[in-house]
Amino acid sequence: MPVNLGSLDRLIRLVAGVVLVIVPFIPGLALAPVLQWGLPVVGVVLIATAFLRFCPIYRILGLSTNKAR
Numbered sequence: 001m002p003v004n005l006g007s008l009d010r011l012i013r014l015v016a017g018v019v020l021v022i023v024p025f026i027p028g029l030a031l032a033p034v035l036q037w038g039l040p041v042v043g044v045v046l047i048a049t050a051f052l053r054f055c056p057i058y059r060i061l062g063l064s065t066n067k068a069r
Helices: 007-026 033-052 056-061
Strands: none
Touching: 007 033
């Protein structure tokens, strides 16, 4: 897999992913059932793309935030 995510993009995805995984477990926060399941799923996808340094959507669109070395 080619690398197409830069460092800042990876950091943003990692932080956003962790937040989305944690949000449904906040006590007293009423979320619709679709959000209780959907947010963690999106969060896990963001975390996975951050660790893999590859985003399939970026590949389809021909985008890259990775600086060529």
